[in-house]
Amino acid sequence: MNEQVANNKNAEGSIITTTLALSIGYAVLRYHIVGPVPWKDFPFFILNKGLCLAAFILLTMNFALGPLKNLGASVPQGWLGARKAMGMTGFLLVMLHALMSFLLFSPVVYGKFYEEDGTLTLLAGLSMLGGVTAFVVLWGYNMAFQTFLREDKAFIAFITSRKFMLFALLLGASHLFFMGYQDWLKPAGWHGGLPPVSLVAFAFFAVGYVINLFGRE
C-alpha cells in the first residue's frame, strides 16, 4: 500500500466515524437528554434521526469538497481522496434511513404527517415526494459509477454537471423543508434551545448549495 492510499484510508475512516458520532450524539442530546423522548426509543426512532443526519452531512461533503477547492480553499488531499467512501457510506446510510422510516411510518409515531382522517397532509406528501425522488436520484448517481455507464463520458459529464447537482441537492432540501419549516420558525419550542435535526441538515445543504453554485464547473 503506498503512502497516499494509507493517508486516504486514515482520513475516510476518521471523517465517517466522527460524522456518525457527532450526528448520533446530537440526536441523543436533543431528544433524550434535554428532550422528552424515552430511552427505549433510542435503537430505532432516534438512531434513525442520527443516521439520516450523518448521511446528509457525508453526501453534502462528497458533493461540495471538489467545488470548494475550485473556489481556492485549501482542502486537504486526504479529504479529497475520501470523497468516494463518503458518497458510498452516505448512500448506504440513506438506504438504512429509508428502511427504518418505512417501518416507523404510522400516525402514532409521526402524528404531524397525518390528517385526522388518516391521510397524509400536503406538507408530508411534498416532503416524502422529495425524499423518495432524492433517494432514486442518488441511487442512479451511484449506479453510474459502478456499472458500464461509467464508460459513457457524456452521461458522466451530465450527472456530475452543476445543473444536475443543484437539482439533486434541491430534492433533498425539499424533503427537509416541507417536513420541518413550521418547527424551525418556533425556536421557543426547541428542546433545550437546540434546533431540530432537519434544520441542522438544512444548514449543511445551504452551505453545500452555495459552494456548488459558485464552485462547480
Ligand code: HEM
Ligand atoms: C425512500 C426515501 C425516504 C423516506 C421514506 C424518508 C423518510 C423520512 C421520514 C419519515 C423522516 C422523519 C423522521 C423523523 O422525524 O424521525 C425523515 C427525515 C429525514 N430524512 Fe428522510 N426519507 C427518505 C429519503 C431521504 C434522503 C435521500 C435523505 C438525504 C440524505 C434523507 C434525510 C433525512 C433527514 C436529514 C431527516 C431529518 C430527520 C429529523 O428531522 O428528525 N431522507 N425522512
